[in-house]
Amino acid sequence: MSKESGVVGSKKWAIVAAGVGLVYVLVRHRQKLLIPLRRIWPTDSLLPHRRIEIINSAQDPATQWVINELKQHCQSFKVLGFDCEWITVGGSRRPVALLQLSSHRGLCALFRLCHMKQIPKDLRELLEDDAVIKVGVAPQEDAVKLSHDYGVGVASTLDLRFLCVMAGHKPEGLGKLSQTHLNYTLDKNWRLACSNWEAKQLEPAQLNYAANDALVAVAIYQKLSRDLEPRNFWDRRSLDAQKLHNKFEPFLDVDFTKGFSLSLTGNGVTRTKNAGASKSKKLLPKKQPCRTMTTQSKTFYDNCLLQAPDGELLCTIDRRKASWYLDQNLGTRISEEPFTVRLNFEPAGRAVGDVGRYYQTPKENQCVVCGDRDAYIRKNVVPREYRKHFPLVMKSHTSHDVLLLCPTCHQLSNISDLRIRTKLAVQCEAPFKNGEGHEKYRIDPELRRVQSAGNALLQHGSKIPAAKVAEMRRTLLDFYADQTEITEELLRQAASVEYRVENTDYCQHGERVVERYRQQFGGLVELERLWREHFLHAMQPRFLPDLWNVNHNADRLEVRASEGRVDEADLQVAGVDVRPKVE
Incomplete structure (x- = not known):
């Protein structure tokens, strides 16, 4: 091979290497490189196909046509931007004057309810369709107002701030979310927000304000959905709508601010007592009383070994408990690594079946949902307000229902619990605090x-x-x-x-629920199963301990019953039937 051809070959390989390096840099740093590109795009490109339709009358032929078009758009993408406007006169709120619904294709219908005698039947059906998600910031508040003013239910509302937290972003108001995630500036001038929405004819600035709020809500939903399902930039497949729906389904129709405020800036999770009920209020008002739930970064599971006198493994325990056995002369140290203690007496029971193996299995110090190992909080899958009313036999060995979650997952889980608590309140006639009959x-x-x-x-x-x-x-x-x-x-x-x-009608929510399940709904193992299945469905944990089981306590009680270590009365309360089956 000539010297000249060798030089040409070297150049070719250099070009190939440079190309590979460039591709690597583009792929590795694509997010940082794309940010400047986004910022130089004209803001009008966000809503290139925006079309505003104003509906003043239920009898207008255009009304039915617009509603049908919204329904048609929802067949391929079952999400609508949702918002409402109203006015306040003399300190009293007037009925909702304007309803905004927008589709992903840029159609925004402005229904001037203040000029209608009633809500059209097809519009009512669209609002009540639980298959169509209505997105916005604090949409539940608008839904409550529509229900109060016009007797229409709004099904499947979703606060965009839930998606923010799930995707690891800061939950903010609609204006800041639009700026952060779309680089689009919404006009949030207070004069527009407080303008006359009942005017005979709305001004162009009012129409833009109202329509953009709803349209931007859909765009933010799409962006956050992509953040929840990250993929390579060359992957152009559409988002898995069903998978996304399963993720946020537990947060549908749940008020984001009802008793909770999410903070991603610190190591703790904050729960507020009276979080704001207005869109204009901040999530964490000054001087608002709050309680901080501190996280734990040190090792929670020590996975020390506890053995029976003959050396059989009974369970894993924390080091403090293991040391207690030694201090009380109830056990003998066998080894330092792993730290192992052998009992000096015969325990009441041995490890049996999957129940026993669960307690023998080492546990990981990580969030069972996302796998984060930096900081975590203990989550009681069956909340304490119920567990504390259980019989003693079901309150012992509850470590199965104490799992580790990172601060974000812990807070999301707590908020999703509101739905089950509300369901139990209705099912068991057990109102919450401030409800009728709750105050002692x-x-x-x-x-x-x-x-x-x-x-x-x-x-x-x-x-x-x-x-x-x-x-x-x-x-x-x-x-x-x-x-x-x-x-x-x-x-x-x-x-x-x-x-x-x-108060002779006093009842405590948790106590009433436990009593009803003891008497009417199949026993307390059914209440445990309800909460465990809810946790699995709401949080979709990927790192649960091996052998974690929704029927854990029922299986454990059956083992104890077979060994004669549980009373029949306790089994009846739990709802466990251990009678021999007739062939």
Whole structure:
């Protein structure tokens, strides 16, 4: 081979190597390289096919045509942007004036409900169709207003902030989500937001404001869905709608801010007591009382070994428990790595079947949902508000239902639990706090006035104006009808009046649910199974411990029954039938 051909060959190989290197760089850093490209795109390209249709009357022939087109678009992509506008007069909210529904194809229908006598039947059917997801920020609030004002239900609402958290993004308002994920700036001028939505004719700025809110909601949904299903940039397959639906189905019709606020900036998870109920309120208002759930980054599972006297493995335990056996002279150290303790006495039972093997299996220190190992919080799959009312035999050995979750997955799981708690509240007639019959004591207004009057006159009678003193004295004499004058003894008696009256209808949610399952719904193992199946469905954990089972406690009780270590009464409460089967 000549020297010249060798040089040409070397150049070819250099070009090939440079090309491979360029492809590697493009693939490795594609996200960073694409960001500047996105930012130089004109903002109008986000909604290139936008079409606004204004519906003023249910009788207008165009009304039916627009609704049919929305339904047609939903056949291929079952998602609609959803929003509502209204006005406030004299501090009181007027009925919803405008309903916005937008499809992924750019059609936005603005239904001017304030000019309609009733909601068209086909529009009602579309809103009530649970197969069509209605997306937005705080869509549940708008759904409640529509239900209250027009008697129409809105099924399958989904707050975009749930998708943000699931995809690892910060949950923000619609304007910030649009800027962050679409690089599109929404006009959020307060003058537009508070403008007259009941005007005879809406201004162009109002139409743009209303339509863009709904259209952007769909675009954000599409972007976040792609973040939930990451794939290579050359993979042009459409998103798996059913797989996505299964991920967020537990959060449909759940209020994102109802008792919770998600924070991805710290190591803790924050739960608020009174999270805002308005779109305009921030998720974490200043001066709002909150409780922080701290995460744990140190090892949770030590996986120390506990053996029977003959050396048979009983279970894995944490080091503190293992050391306790040694301190109490109940066991002997066998080895340091792995740290192993052998009992000096015969245990009540041995490991039997899959139940026993579950407790023998080492557990990983990671989030059982996503596998994160940086920080985690213990999750009670069967919440404590129910478990604490279980019989003792079902409250022992509950480690099976204590799993590790990272802060984000833990919070998502807690929010998804709201749906099951609501279902149980209805099924078992067990209202939550602030619901009717939940408060243990109620305030008797008359007794409260008597106590207040007696205490005020006794402590500060000389400083109170004469007219107020006369009013308080009348209150006391009206109550103590057999008395003709106010004495110090009477004032002391009035000041000590107990104005809190026990509520005879009081019930505690968790206690009532447990009682109903004991008596009517197949026993407590069914309640456990309900929560475990919900956790599997809602969170789709990929790193569960081996042999984790929705029927774990039922299997465990059957083993104990076969060994004569459980009372029949406890089995009946649990709902476990261990009677021999008749062939």
